[in-house]
Amino acid sequence: MKDFIKKEVEKINEPKFKRLALGEILQHLILQSLYRHNAFDYLTFTGGTALRLLYNTKRYSEDLDFSLTGKNQLKLEVLINKVQSDLILQGINCNPYIKSEKTMFKSDLRFSEILQEFNLSSLKSQKFTIKVEIDKNPPKEGHREIMLITTPISYTVSVFDLSSLFATKLHAIFYRKYTKGRDYYDLLWFLGRKIKPNFNLLNNAIKQTQGNFEKNEKITESNFRERVINHLESIDFKAVQKDIERFLINQEELNFIKLETIKSLLREY
16 A cells, blocks of 8 residues: 555655645545445535545645534444554554544544655654544535545545535635635635535524524525625635645646636626
């Protein structure tokens, strides 16, 4: 497996992307392990990494996000330990740090040797971490589908459909407590493909995190564009571009991540 990983990393010409590419291969291996342990009977893949790995968006991602959408037949701590065992069997040392909260399960998968092994760090003590987060109480009405992945390795995964993924991304854009550049790159991606958000899921998510809200505050197909534009007017797109820059495969795409481009896509929406 390490020879395979080395070949995959060596395909990347840009040195600054090699660590991100390494992380991406490890993400695939983690997802394959989850598949082998039937985790997708009750977990659903979501977030920007799902877009990257399943739909080949042109920006790297770091974390693996899931929603607990079925009856949990396996303790999440046990599941992470099974993933660790699978990685070790493939020669990849990994130590999980687990933090389980009331509504969120978190695990940092820490790889203590891999950066030095692949000549990506001269420091023996430098760790590489992939964060796994599982929402134990996700909002209702997300729509799931099964997708087959064959590259770079094979497995199937349960994932929210694009409409539901767009809804969760909009919720993050509207209510995340800090500006995350990747959110706005993904917004452009959804709008460019004219994906219609799952408004039921979006409003359920808003109600769950923000409490009860008036009927006229709901986001609908008729007020969606206005709500997005109103939000974007307050965003510092220079900060957005700075945050996303290191993840973009094509640096020219930075020129598109601005208010005028999003407004243009919304007019065509």
